[in-house]
Amino acid sequence: MLAMAQVRELFTYNAWANRKLFRALEGLSAEDYKRDLKASFGGIQGTVNHIVWAEDLWLRRWQVAAPPAVPQGTDLDTLAAAASRWEGIEVDRDRFLSGLDDAALERTIVVKPSTGGEFRHPLRETLLHTTDHSTYHRGQIIAMLRQVGRKPPSTGLITFYRERQARP
Numbered sequence: 811m812l813a814m815a816q817v818r819e820l821f822t823y824n825a826w827a828n829r830k831l832f833r834a835l836e837g838l839s840a841e842d843y844k845r846d847l848k849a850s851f852g853g854i855q856g857t858v859n860h861i862v863w864a865e866d867l868w869l870r871r872w873q874v875a876a877p878p879a880v881p882q883g884t885d886l887d888t889l890a891a892a893a894s895r896w897e898g899i900e901v902d903r904d905r906f907l908s909g910l911d912d913a914a915l916e917r918t919i920v921v922k923p924s925t926g927g928e929f930r931h932p933l934r935e936t937l938l939h940t941t942d943h944s945t946y947h948r949g950q951i952i953a954m955l956r957q958v959g960r961k962p963p964s965t966g967l968i969t970f971y972r973e974r975q976a977r978p
Contacts (some may be wrong), residue, residue, distance in 0.1 A: 813850030813912050820941045821907060826973075827898055828861070829967035832893045834963045835953065841890060850947065851882070852955050855892075860894055861947050862896045868940045869903050881924070885898040889961065906920055928961050 835854065837842065847853040851860045863883035868878055886892040915934035922928050948965050954961040 812915055812938070814907070814910055817910075817915070817934075817937050818907055820938070823967055823970045824941045824944055827948055827968050828900075828944065830963045830965050831858075831951060832889065834894070834960070837890050838889070838958070838960065839944060840888075843959075845958065847954050847957055850950050851893065853949055854958075855886075855889075856882075857947050857951050857954070858889065858892050859886045859933075860892055861944050862886065862892050862899065864943055865896065865940060866899050868936060869899055869906060871919065871936070874962070875922070906957065913920060 835858070838854070842854070844851050844855050849857065851857045860882055863878055863881070866878045866883075883895070884894065886895060910933075915932065915937070917933045918930050919936060920928060920930055921936070933976055945965075945967075952962040952965070
């Protein structure tokens, strides 16, 4: 069964991949960053904002707090604003995760999406979903970077393990 050590490792990977992606996006022109590429959430900016917003939303659900005030991160006008908000979420999530033990992973949480309904999940499922969700959308951004003529970074889990292994 999943243990908190594995959850923390996945979120360490998620943070590494997000930071790597944010660094790769820093060199984009505002035009390319905001361009509608007819992809998820329009383009790179919309997809970045969605990742940041969703990570905030799930953290708030775990904390039993109100959802983010602005849906889909549409208030994040720049990459710097998105990265700054995400860094704050990362600090808060690390604090939240540090207070959990293995038994907490099986605690049931109630999720009430804005589209209606109510779902019950073990905390474990929603933690795994959050890292999977961000990975999925980072992959879309990688494809969009290619569309605008940029060489994307490798943000795969195996690359994370290899880079971590190579550190002294």
